[in-house]
Amino acid sequence: MKAIFYSTMSYERPYIIREQERLNNELKLLDCRLTLETASLAKGYDVVSVFVNDDGSAPVLRELHRHGVRMLSLRSAGFNHIDLDEAEKLGMIVARVPAYSPHAVAEHTVGLMLALNRKFHRAYQRVREQNFSLDGLMGFDMNGKTVGVVGTGKIGELVCKILAGFGCKVIALDPIENKHCLDLGVQYVPARVLFERSDIISLHCPLTPETRHFISREALSAMKTGVMIINTSRGAVIDTKALIDALKSSKVGSVGLDVYEEETNLFFKDLSDQVVHDDVFVRLMTFPHVLITAHQGFLTEEAISEIARVTLDNISRFGNGLELGLNQVRAAVQISAPRGSVT
Numbered sequence: 001m002k003a004i005f006y007s008t009m010s011y012e013r014p015y016i017i018r019e020q021e022r023l024n025n026e027l028k029l030l031d032c033r034l035t036l037e038t039a040s041l042a043k044g045y046d047v048v049s050v051f052v053n054d055d056g057s058a059p060v061l062r063e064l065h066r067h068g069v070r071m072l073s074l075r076s077a078g079f080n081h082i083d084l085d086e087a088e089k090l091g092m093i094v095a096r097v098p099a100y101s102p103h104a105v106a107e108h109t110v111g112l113m114l115a116l117n118r119k120f121h122r123a124y125q126r127v128r129e130q131n132f133s134l135d136g137l138m139g140f141d142m143n144g145k146t147v148g149v150v151g152t153g154k155i156g157e158l159v160c161k162i163l164a165g166f167g168c169k170v171i172a173l174d175p176i177e178n179k180h181c182l183d184l185g186v187q188y189v190p191a192r193v194l195f196e197r198s199d200i201i202s203l204h205c206p207l208t209p210e211t212r213h214f215i216s217r218e219a220l221s222a223m224k225t226g227v228m229i230i231n232t233s234r235g236a237v238i239d240t241k242a243l244i245d246a247l248k249s250s251k252v253g254s255v256g257l258d259v260y261e262e263e264t265n266l267f268f269k270d271l272s273d274q275v276v277h278d279d280v281f282v283r284l285m286t287f288p289h290v291l292i293t294a295h296q297g298f299l300t301e302e303a304i305s306e307i308a309r310v311t312l313d314n315i316s317r318f319g320n321g322l323e324l325g326l327n328q329v330r331a332a333v334q335i336s337a338p339r340g341s342v343t
C-alpha cells in the first residue's frame with residue numbers, strides 16, 4: 001500500500017516509522033494539513049491518513065478520489081470532520097482508531113481542574129518572579145463538591161472514577177447509562193439539574209448536531225454562580241461567545257479548555273511570532289481564570305504509540321483485503337449513537 005500522511009507532527013513521526021518497519025507499506029509523511037489545495041499531493045497514493053484538523057469535507061474527498069485514493073485512515077477516534085456520506089458515495093473506506101488511551105484524556109481533564117482550582121498557572125509565574133504572596137490563590141477542597149459529567153463513555157467513565165476517588169459527588173448526563181458509573185455511585189440527572197447542582201461541569205460527549213453549543217447562553221444562566229467548566233471533548237460543544245459573556249459577568253468562575261470551536265487555524269502550530277486574528281480566542285486568553293491547552297489531552301506516549309500501531313494495522317488490513325471490523329466508520333452510524341461507536 002502507498003499511503004500519504006497529512007498533518008504529521010514531530011512527536012508522532014518516530015512512532016509511525018517504528019510501526020512501519022514491521023509492515024510492508026510505502027509511506028510519505030507530510031507536515032501540511034489536508035485541504036482542497038493540498039489534496040493533489042495524494043496523487044498516486046492508495047491511502048490518505050489524516051488527523052483531527054484536516055479537511056474531510058465532500059469537495060476534498062472528491063478531489064482525493066479523483067487522484068485515486070481509496071481509503072481514508074484517521075489517526076483519531078473522532079470523525080466529525082469527515083463527510084461520511086460522501087465517502088460512501090465514492091466507495092472510499094474510512095477507518096479510525098476507536099480507542100487509544102482514554103486515560104490520557106481523563107487524566108488531562110482532572111489536571112485542568114486541579115490547576116484551575118489551585119491556580120497552578122498563576123502560582124508558577126509568581127514564584128518565578130519571587131512573588132511569594134498567596135493573595136488571589138485561594139482554592140477549594142474537591143472533596144464533597146458536585147461534579148457534572150456530560151457523556152459517560154470511555155473518557156467520561158474514567159473521569160467519574162478519578163473524581164469519586166477525590167470524594168466528589170458525581171452526577172452525569174448521557175442518553176445511555178454506564179453500568180460502571182452507576183456502580184461508582186454516579187447519579188444520572190437531566191441537563192437542567194446537572195447545570196443547577198454542579199460546582200464543576202466536565203464535557204465528554206461527542207460533537208453532534210444535538211451537542212453543538214450544548215453549553216449555550218441559556219445553559220450558562222442555569223448554572224451555579226462561579227461554576228468551573230472543563231472541555232476536553234470538542235470545541236463547538238460550547239458557544240464560546242456566550243462563555244466569554246458569562247466569564248465577564250463572573251457567572252462562570254473558571255474555564256479549562258483543551259479544545260476550541262475555531263481551533264483548526266490555531267492549534268498544532270507555532271504562531272509565536274505572528275498576529276492571531278481570532279479576536280474571540282484572544283479575548284478568552286485574557287481571563288486569569290481561563291486555562292487553555294492546545295488539544296493535547298491525547299498526548300501521552302501510550303496513546304501516540306497506540307494510534308500509530310492501529311493506523312498502520314488499518315492500512316495493512318485494507319491492503320490485504322481484510323475486514324476492518326469496528327475500526328471502520330460507516331455513514332449509517334449516527335454520531336449521536338451510543339458509546340463505542342462515536343468520536
Ligand code: NAI
Pocket residue numbers: 077078102105150151152153154155156173174175176204205206207208210211232233234258259295296297298299336337338339340341342343
Ligand atoms: P465515547 O464514544 O466512549 O463516549 C461518548 C459518550 O457521550 C457516550 O456515552 C454517548 O452516549 C455520550 N453522548 C452522546 N450524545 C450525548 C448527549 N447529547 N449528551 C450526553 N452524552 C452524550 O467517547 P470518548 O472516547 O469517551 O470521547 C469523548 C470525547 O472526547 C469526544 O468528544 C472526543 O472527540 C473527545 N476526545 C478528545 C481528545 C483530546 O485530545 N482532547 C482525545 C480523544 C477524544
